[in-house]
Amino acid sequence: MTWILLRGLTRETAHWGGFADDFRQALPAGQVLALDLPGNGEFLQRASLLSVGSTVDFCRAELAGRGIAPPYFVLAMSLGAMVAADWACRYPQDIAGCVLVNTSFRAFSPFYRRLRPGNYRALLRLALAGGAPGDIEAAVLRLTSHRTAGLDSTLATWIDTRLRRPVSAANALRQLLSAARYRARLEPPEPPLLVLCSRRDGLVHPDCSRAIAARWRCPLAVHPWAGHDLPLDDPDWVIGQVRHWLGARHKNDIARP
Numbered sequence: 001m002t003w004i005l006l007r008g009l010t011r012e013t014a015h016w017g018g019f020a021d022d023f024r025q026a027l028p029a030g031q032v033l034a035l036d037l038p039g040n041g042e043f044l045q046r047a048s049l050l051s052v053g054s055t056v057d058f059c060r061a062e063l064a065g066r067g068i069a070p071p072y073f074v075l076a077m078s079l080g081a082m083v084a085a086d087w088a089c090r091y092p093q094d095i096a097g098c099v100l101v102n103t104s105f106r107a108f109s110p111f112y113r114r115l116r117p118g119n120y121r122a123l124l125r126l127a128l129a130g131g132a133p134g135d136i137e138a139a140v141l142r143l144t145s146h147r148t149a150g151l152d153s154t155l156a157t158w159i160d161t162r163l164r165r166p167v168s169a170a171n172a173l174r175q176l177l178s179a180a181r182y183r184a185r186l187e188p189p190e191p192p193l194l195v196l197c198s199r200r201d202g203l204v205h206p207d208c209s210r211a212i213a214a215r216w217r218c219p220l221a222v223h224p225w226a227g228h229d230l231p232l233d234d235p236d237w238v239i240g241q242v243r244h245w246l247g248a249r250h251k252n253d254i255a256r257p
Contacts (some may be wrong), residue, residue, distance in 0.1 A: 008078025012041025039171035089191035104208035188216035
C-alpha cells in the first residue's frame with residue numbers, strides 16, 4: 001500500500017517531524033510519502049491554488065509524474081484533509097482509504113465551529129507573517145499543541161523551516177480562501193474513511209469531525225487532550241487508531257462471502 005501524508009494551512013512536510021518515520025515503521029509493508037501542497041515546502045515558489053479541487057488535481061499530477069500509481073491511502077490534516085476528502089469523492093478509483101484529522105466542511109458545520117472566533121485575529125496576523133520567525137512559530141505552537149514537554153526541538157525545527165522556506169502572505173491568504181470556500185458533497189464517498197479529532201482542539205471545534213462522521217457514516221475516534229496538531233501531540237495514538245481501523249477493515253473483507 002502507498003500512504004500519502006498531507007498537512008494543513010501553510011504547513012509543509014517538515015512539520016510532520018518524526019511522525020512520518022514513526023508511521024512508516026508501524027506500517028512496514030507500505031510506502032509513505034509526505035507531499036507538499038502548492039505554495040508550501042518543495043512548491044514554495046508556486047501560487048497556492050484557490051480551490052480544493054484544483055489542489056487535488058495538482059496532487060494527482062505530481063504523483064503521476066513521480067511514477068507513483070494509485071490506489072493510495074491518504075492521512076491528512078485540516079486543509080489537507082479537505083483535499084483528501086474531495087479526492088475520494090471525485091476520483092474514488094484513486095483512493096483505498098482516507099484518515100481525516102481535525103478538519104471541517106462548510107456544508108456540514110457553521111463558520112464559527114470551523115474556525116473558533118477567538119482565533120480570527122491571531123490567525124490573520126500569522127497569515128500575514130507579521131513578527132519575528134521565532135515569535136510566529138511559538139504562537140502557532142501555542143495555538144495547535146497541548147503537549148507540556150519535549151517541544152523545544154519541535155519549535156527549533158519550525159523556526160528553521162520558516163527561515164528557509166517562508167510561505168508568502170499571498171499564498172497563506174489563498175489557502176485560507178480555499179479552505180473557507182470548500183463545500184463537501186453531502187453523499188459519502190465510496191472509499192472507506194476514518195475521522196480523528198481532538199476534544200481540546202482550540203482551532204476547529206470537534207463537532208465538525210462529529211458532523212462528518214455522522215453525515216458520511218464512518219468511524220470516529222476522539223482524543224481526550226491533544227490540540228489541533230494531533231500527530232504532534234500523540235503520534236502513537238494516531239498510529240494505533242489507523243492500525244486498528246486497517247485491521248477491522250481486513251477482518252470485514254475476510255468475512256465477506
